[in-house]
Amino acid sequence: xxxxxxxxxxxxxxxxxxxxxxxxxxxxxxxxxxxxxxxxxxxxxxxxxxxxxxxxxxxxxxxxxxxxxxxxxxxxxxxxxxxxxxxxxxxxxxxxxxxxxxxxxxxxxxxxxxxxxxxxxxxxxxxxxxxxxxxxxxxxxxxxxxxxxxxxxxxxxxxxxxxxxxxxxxxxxxxxxxxxxxxxxxxxxxxxxxxxxxxxxxxxxxxxxxxxxxxxxxxxxxxxxxxxxxxxxxxxxxxxxxxxxxxxxxxxxxxxxxxxxxxxxxxxxxxxxxxxxxxxxxxxxxxxxxxxxxxxxxxxxxxxxxxxxxxxxxxxxxxxxxxxxxxxxxxxxxx
Numbered sequence: 001x002x003x004x005x006x007x008x009x010x011x012x013x014x015x016x017x018x019x020x021x022x023x024x025x026x027x028x029x030x031x032x033x034x035x036x037x038x039x040x041x042x043x044x045x046x047x048x049x050x051x052x053x054x055x056x057x058x059x060x061x062x063x064x065x066x067x068x069x070x071x072x073x074x075x076x077x078x079x080x081x082x083x084x085x086x087x088x089x090x091x092x093x094x095x096x097x098x099x100x101x102x103x104x105x106x107x108x109x110x111x112x113x114x115x116x117x118x119x120x121x122x123x124x125x126x127x128x129x130x131x132x133x134x135x136x137x138x139x140x141x142x143x144x145x146x147x148x149x150x151x152x153x154x155x156x157x158x159x160x161x162x163x164x165x166x167x168x169x170x171x172x173x174x175x176x177x178x179x180x181x182x183x184x185x186x187x188x189x190x191x192x193x194x195x196x197x198x199x200x201x202x203x204x205x206x207x208x209x210x211x212x213x214x215x216x217x218x219x220x221x222x223x224x225x226x227x228x229x230x231x232x233x234x235x236x237x238x239x240x241x242x243x244x245x246x247x248x249x250x251x252x253x254x255x256x257x258x259x260x261x262x263x264x265x266x267x268x269x270x271x272x273x274x275x276x277x278x279x280x281x282x283x284x285x286x287x288x289x290x291x292x293x294x295x296x297x298x299x300x301x302x303x304x305x306x307x308x309x310x311x312x313x314x315x316x317x318x319x320x321x322x323x324x325x326x327x328x329x330x331x332x333x334x335x
Contacts, residue, residue: 001335002136004129005043005147009033012122012150014081018111026114027286027318028163033149036314039324040331043147046125046132053175054127057167057200062158065107066123066165069115072100081114092159109161109221123150123165130168133311134175137271143310143334146172151315153194153275154221162192162221168313169275170200173207176271176311182206185269187260187303188213190277190315191287193225193241197275203233208240208267210260212253214288215243246288250295253280257299261306272308278317278326286318293322293329300333310334 010033014026037043055063073082076099084104092106129146136144146168153169154162173184186201188194188211201207216225231239240263242256264272278296279287291299304310312334317323 001331002133002141002144003040003043003147004046004132004144005033005037006045006125006129008125009122009129009149011118012116013118014114014116016081017114028150030149031320032317032323033147035320035324036147036327039328040147044132046128047135048128049131051124053131053171053178054124054166056174056178057157057170059158062107065103066115066120066160069100069103070117070119072103073115076100081116083111083114084108085111107159109159113160113163113165119150119165126150126152127166127168127171130172130311130313131175133313134172137309137311138176138179141309143304143312145312145331146314148314151277152196152313153188153190153315154192154196156196156199159196161196163316164196167196167200169194169273170197172311172313173201173273176273177206181270183208183267183269185210185264185267185272185308186275187264187272188275188315189257189280189299190275191279191284191289192220192277192316193243194275194315195221195224198224198229198239201235202231202239203235205234205238208238208264208269210240210242210263212242212244212256212260215245218246219288244289247290249290250292250298253289253291253295254298254302257302261302264308265306269308272306272310274303274310274312275315276312276327276330277315278319278323278330281317281319281322281326283319283322284317287316293325296326296329297333300330300335304334
């Protein structure tokens with residue numbers, strides 16, 4: 001299986017995030033990707049597709065914010081990483097706000113996702129990895145892996161959050177449609193719900209979004225991912241959420257996965273995007289499922305069993321010492 005990664009993705013290295021009432025070392029750090037690369041061995045540099053596919057998913061004003069936020073933060077006299085601290089409750093109205101603090105409230109939804117000097121560059125090359133994996137699959141490969149870092153599935157059309165800036169899965173899905181595919185399925189198997197992916201395709205009938213994740217009544221991102229969220233307009237029925245309780249081990253997870261795969265088979269997509277998060281692992285420090293490394297080959301094999309060409313994009317996974325082994329196990333099963 002071809003694997004895509006760019007060293008520039010390591011430049012994004014936030015120092016702190018707000019967690020449990022304190023600023024703690026950021027969980028989404030470059031060591032995650034380094035560990036995966038070490039476990040997988042040979043990786044390919046992605047091609048530079050430019051920003052056309054990115055702009056097909058994300059709003060121009062949001063992309064402009066990503067590109068200038070850090071410099072605006074420094075120009076306002078601040079040091080360290082740029083981060084928001086105030087968010088509107090009822091709506092994010094398009095007000096003419098100039099102060100960088102207000103812009104963070106407009107374009108983000110949490111305090112765990114700071115912007116560094118290198119955030120835009122790293123997120124850009126993560127998206128290029130997803131697009132290069134798409135190229136490989138369009139070229140005839142049954143599957144390809146994009147080692148996306150930072151991850152993407154929490155990023156919406158015009159907001160960041162959950163360590164995510166550009167939605168790599170959505171960019172790959174939209175890119176597939178732009179290249180001639182008629183129906184795309186996104187299967188999200190990260191511990192946390194892919195709220196950004198859901199929002200982006202909420203009213204679309206040509207993209208089926210299926211997510212298996214921790215119950216949002218107890219886990220981040222809380223406000224998305226409930227079972228009664230099924231889409232709107234042309235997208236009614238094209239969003240399927242399968243929340244599971246904390247402590248879920250492979251036996252119960254497998255049943256949910258079989259349900260998800262049956263629904264994807266019924267949808268009959270031309271291509272599939274898999275948002276793979278290894279934070280379902282029992283040893284993950286910020287998640288509470290109980291899957292083991294030995295379960296991931298079975299997960300990969302089951303998904304591959306659909307026989308649908310697949311672009312696999314990396315999402316979460318924060319048990320860094322085990323991350324490479326968990327990713328390798330999943331890809332081994334898929335292959």
